[in-house]
Amino acid sequence: MEKIISILLFLLLVTNIFAAQAVFISQSKTPIYIDAIKNQAYYYINVDELAKYDSMVINKTSRIIYVIYKKDVLEISLNDYYSKINFIDKYNDSVISMNGKVYIRNDVLASFLKLQYFENYDNIFFFSSLPQITELKVLTNEISVTFDSYLNELSINLNKISDAGDYLLTIKPVAPVTKIPSNADCTYSNNTFYLRFRSDLKYSLNIEGKSLQVKLNGKTTEDSKQTTQQVVVPKTKDGISYSERIETFNEQRIKIYQLSVDPKKYKLKVDLNNLGTYSNVSTFLKKENPIFSVNASFFDTQTLEPIGNIISEGELLHLSSYSRPALFINDKNEVDIDYVKLEYQIEIEGLLFWVKSINSNWKGDVKLYTNHYKGKIEESEDAYIFLLFNEKNQLISKGKTTPKEGEKLVLIDKKYEKYLSKITTGSKISFLLKKSENIIGNPILLLEGGPILLYPNFTQEQYESEKRSYSNGIIYGKTSRTLVAIDQKDIITFMVIEGYDNPESGLTYDEVRKFLLNIGSYEKAMLLDGGSSSIVFYNSDIQNYKDGKTRNYIPVLLSVYEN
Structure with a gap:
């Protein structure tokens, strides 16, 4: 055994x-x-x-x-x-x-x-011990760093992080630096050394022995041009268009997978890939076979727990207590991207409760599971009262069970048991979704993402605030990106952008913003999850699968279907 x-x-x-x-x-x-x-x-x-x-x-x-x-x-x-x-x-x-x-x-x-x-x-x-920076020189033409150990290209990155010419040199893992030149803008956290500097010129890295040089390469950043090479003939019919292309942007070749869709003519849906289990995303998508699908919400890579609010086909499937950017579509097919906040309440026999968790193992006094959750419900009857309601919102049983389609399993902490004595088979429950005022009408789809890339009247400081709200990896990493954008006609565009010569690389947050601004067609845009989670499903297959580098287990997808 x-x-x-x-x-x-x-x-x-x-x-x-x-x-x-x-x-x-x-x-x-x-x-x-x-x-x-x-x-x-x-x-x-x-x-x-x-x-x-x-x-x-x-x-x-x-x-x-x-x-x-x-x-x-x-x-x-x-x-x-x-x-x-x-x-x-x-x-x-x-x-x-x-x-x-x-x-x-x-x-x-x-x-x-x-x-x-x-x-x-x-x-x-x-x-054996954290490498140390023994000498640091920051000059106009060159930055030189000397270490007590041999580092390599995996330890050192240089990224241009803004249109104003800001560069970020990252070195890891290293010990805290004891001697910093007065002209150096340095920070340190989590065994990582950051050096910022500003220049209109371009630089290259040279690692030799225990020394690093950041040298001018003689070109300005304006020398780079944006060119386009179409690699897949755009496939267009009324209300939907798919294309793949290669562009040269900031002297880097990138590949863009793009779909634009009119939500009035096609159904957009958040697909949950057997939530609560490890389910192969390719197998799931081939079974569902949407016209198009991309990875969506951020999630905990250990538990596959989604992060953020999720509404699909008018049903609240996941709940977050935070206010984050989201794409949402109402019952009139009006589309927006904005910060949102949701609260969910239930009322049973005159008793009002706030639901804190939906289809999640997160702790809370009041929780809810639907048939969309395929994992094991960990809560016990020693800690919770289990109430199962049918699609007419009538209580049909008490006790721990697995909800079927249309059913809702409500869990209430046993400390409230004395208030629930009047609840019997047939008791009615009502659900109330309280939403922030900027959500007009009834949302039929809502998916959190972020950070925001484009927003009318955003100041530069507001964009900087967006950047401060997310990790350095999300903002400054040269990685694959998945994004959603909308234009003034409420056409929704999905893009996955990744390096062409190296599919594991891509663009920083600021580079994605500049790339969209150069296109000039979009009113609002935000990032979705990216990196090894970035996938494009089209023509019944994943178009950008990278063996060993693409996640096989992605819990939340944003898909397009025929109406």
Whole structure:
């Protein structure tokens, strides 16, 4: 029985895996790269490649791998997927075996090798001590940085982050800098050093040994031109148009997947991909087969829990207590993008309750589940009263169950039990959606995203405020972007923008804004989730799938169907 449980745990573990890279940083030699994968919150490092790091003995049997390094032994079980250090410290569920390779979890490896580690998107760095910046010079023609360790291109990024000529140099992982020149605009957080500077000229990076130079390359930023190459002939019929094209923007080739649609002629719907479970997005989309679909809401990559309010086909499917930007369409097919706030109330036999959670494992005194939630309902009858209502809003049963189509399962904390004595089979429930005043009419679709890219009469300070509300990765990262924009005719346009020569790269927030402004057709726009979540489904298939780099498990999608 224990073995069956271990196998089930292993199968659960490998449901959300991405290619990654482990980088070993040293003061005595150049960085060493080892194959790795990322699953949920952990990185797993290829055991066979550990000998690249240092001389060690690796002995294999059909059941166990022993790695011997200096005076320590790492035991890796291929049956029960645990590991042990020196036969004492045991780490359960710390091993992944797939495609003939065995991977060990990063925290176990760090303990075994007596190293520290730093996680950074698709990479993890290992080191004996945090690299230090020993010298920093900021001059007009050149910025030079000297380290006590050998860093590489995965540690260092230079991005132009505004049209005003602001650059951001990012170096990680490094220790806090003790000596900063008076003319340097520097900040430091989370083992990351940031240096801002402003220039109309263009720069290039040169990493040699333990030194970094940021040098002028002799061109101005205005030398770059925007050119377009159509790669797919636009497919257009009344009310809808799809195209793919390659453009050169800021001397970078990007590929744009774009669909424009009239919501009066086609149905837009938020699709929930078997919410609460790990469900392959390609399989789901091929089953539903919309005309077009893109990834939508941000979500917790560990739990696949969506972040933000969601309404689809007039039904509230997920609830957030925050005010964030959202795309919404009302019952007259009027479209807008704006900050919204929603509250949801229920009334039973004269008792009024505020619902705090819908189709979510988030905690709350009053919760609601619909048939859209496919995961396990974790709450127990020891803590909650369970009330099941049919599509006519009549109570049909009490007790924990799974709601069917049209049914709603209401959970009320047992501390309110004494107030619920009059509630019996047949009792009616009413639902009240309270929405911010800028939502005109009844919303049939609402999806949160952000940050806002275009908004009439926004000042530069308001755009800067948008940027401050999100992480540096979302704002300054050169990554794939998914966005939604609307024009004055209420035509909705979806775009996925990614690097053409390197599909994992893309545009910063400011570059996306400038790109849209250059087009000049849109009144409002906002980002949706991006990066490895950016997908385009069209013509019955994902058009931009990148093996090992595209997330297989995306919980929320924005889709277009025939009316």
